[in-house]
Amino acid sequence: MSIIKASEFKKRRKQIAKIIGADSIAIIKAKDVCIRNGDADYKYRPDSHYYYLTGCHEADSLMVICPDNEAGEDILFCREIDLNNVIWNGPMLGSDAAKEDLEFDCSYDIKSLDNIIPQLMNGRDKVYFMLGEDTDFDKKIVQWTNKVKKNKWAKSQAPHELIALKSFLDDMRVYKSKDEIRCMQKAADIAAAAHIQMMKVCKPGLFEYNLNAEFLKSITNENSQASYLPIIGGGSNACILHYINNNHELKNGDLVLIDAGAEYGYYASDITRTFPVNGQYSKEQAELYNIVLAAHTAAVNKVEPGNHWNEPHEAAVRVITQGLLDLGLLKGDFETLIKGQSYAHFYMHKTGHWLGLDVHDCGEYSIDGLWVELEANMVLTIEPGIYIGDNAKVPSKYKGIGIRIEDDVLVTKNGHKILSNKVPRTIKEIEAIMRKPV
Ligand code: GLY
Ligand code: MN
Numbered sequence: 141m142s143i144i145k146a147s148e149f150k151k152r153r154k155q156i157a158k159i160i161g162a163d164s165i166a167i168i169k170a171k172d173v174c175i176r177n178g179d180a181d182y183k184y185r186p187d188s189h190y191y192y193l194t195g196c197h198e199a200d201s202l203m204v205i206c207p208d209n210e211a212g213e214d215i216l217f218c219r220e221i222d223l224n225n226v227i228w229n230g231p232m233l234g235s236d237a238a239k240e241d242l243e244f245d246c247s248y249d250i251k252s253l254d255n256i257i258p259q260l261m262n263g264r265d266k267v268y269f270m271l272g273e274d275t276d277f278d279k280k281i282v283q284w285t286n287k288v289k290k291n292k293w294a295k296s297q298a299p300h301e302l303i304a305l306k307s308f309l310d311d312m313r314v315y316k317s318k319d320e321i322r323c324m325q326k327a328a329d330i331a332a333a334a335h336i337q338m339m340k341v342c343k344p345g346l347f348e349y350n351l352n353a354e355f356l357k358s359i360t361n362e363n364s365q366a367s368y369l370p371i372i373g374g375g376s377n378a379c380i381l382h383y384i385n386n387n388h389e390l391k392n393g394d395l396v397l398i399d400a401g402a403e404y405g406y407y408a409s410d411i412t413r414t415f416p417v418n419g420q421y422s423k424e425q426a427e428l429y430n431i432v433l434a435a436h437t438a439a440v441n442k443v444e445p446g447n448h449w450n451e452p453h454e455a456a457v458r459v460i461t462q463g464l465l466d467l468g469l470l471k472g473d474f475e476t477l478i479k480g481q482s483y484a485h486f487y488m489h490k491t492g493h494w495l496g497l498d499v500h501d502c503g504e505y506s507i508d509g510l511w512v513e514l515e516a517n518m519v520l521t522i523e524p525g526i527y528i529g530d531n532a533k534v535p536s537k538y539k540g541i542g543i544r545i546e547d548d549v550l551v552t553k554n555g556h557k558i559l560s561n562k563v564p565r566t567i568k569e570i571e572a573i574m575r576k577p578v
């Protein structure tokens with residue numbers, strides 16, 4: 141059972157029908173099951189665009205939107221229920237439930253695609269699909285159009301334009317509905333509790349994977365899974381931006397950076413906290429941490445309707461540059477350092493990304509060279525950081541420190557709401573949590 145109601149998926153399909161118009165057909169196929177190794181599969185997770193339109197969790201299915209089609213505008217092709225398969229793999233959707241539960245007008249056996257799709261294409265000018273995402277499927281679309289061209293039906297007319305559907309879906313997905321926001325709040329709450337738990341159990345001598353286990357235990361108990369591979373970097377591992385090995389010992393006196401999110405109803409949270417392995421920030425760690433925290437606050441305060449996408453980043457880099465200047469880690473004139481992006485030696489990524497069904501969610505950041513404007517119901521991350529690797533040319537007391545603070549922020553009508561606000565962020569709050577017995 142999906143958390144988003146079938147009527148919402150239906151509404152999205154109707155919106156696509158309206159966008160493409162009566163001379164067109166849209167076709168999206170579910171992603172295939174992915175083999176991990178040998179004959180073992182990865183757990184199936186539908187492609188986000190496909191799920192967004194269908195609410196369907198099953199592989200071997202395909203959706204068609206065919207505006208003004210007499211037999212039905214939205215059609216799901218799926219597997220017929222096979223009792224032998226049910227014995228091995230559990231319940232299947234089947235055509236009846238596709239209509240009753242997912243609110244499709246029609247549903248057919250996936251095996252009938254080659255017969256039915258050319259008939260649905262006949263008389264339409266354009267085919268919208270995920271052009272370029274799956275070469276075999278691109279070929280299939282061309283084969284189906286060729287079948288219409290070659291058929292013997294009276295008045296057959298094959299589509300002559302193939303159009304990428306992706307950008308239309310990307311634009312829709314940027315704005316979250318009430319129920320999507322509810323899912324994202326839940327995903328953030330689940331991850332927040334797990335982050336707090338990791339703070340509570342952390343101590344020198346544990347390994348990064350022990351915290352990973354704690355995170356997974358906490359979110360799994362909420363019927364959730366990780367929205368991406370957790371990054372748990374102790375000491376200078378925190379400076380490896382995509383560190384996922386998580387196999388080093390957590391040392392007394394080091395910080396640990398944890399970037400870990402939960403997925404709920406397929407919606408992601410994406411949260412980072414950086415705290416001391418032994419429960420107390422050193423002077424240098426605290427100095428750098430408070431710069432990142434101030435950058436975070438400055439960036440979050442720029443999240444409001446009407447501001448453009450890059451304003452939070454611009455605010456963050458100013459705070460980070462000033463902070464590094466104050467500590468003597470950057471030298472020179474402030475505006476010249478900003479212009480020359482000198483902060484990039486220590487802060488080499490952007491301050492956020494869209495968040496939704498994908499952790500790096502779809503949606504444009506700029507159009508025709510202009511940053512997009514923030515609008516209510518968009519969700520983005522704010523995630524400034526400072527990373528000083530072991531080889532940086534700085535006083536040794538600052539070496540091997542990596543800090544990021546990341547939150548999930550909803551743009552509201554009048555400003556913003558931090559969905560991940562339940563995870564403490566200040567030094568005082570974090571140290572207080574770490575002092576408490578587990
Ligand atoms: N966890 C990936 C990111 O923060 O973008
Ligand atoms: Mn992120």
Ligand code: MN
Binds near residue numbers: 410546
């Ligand atoms: Mn992250």
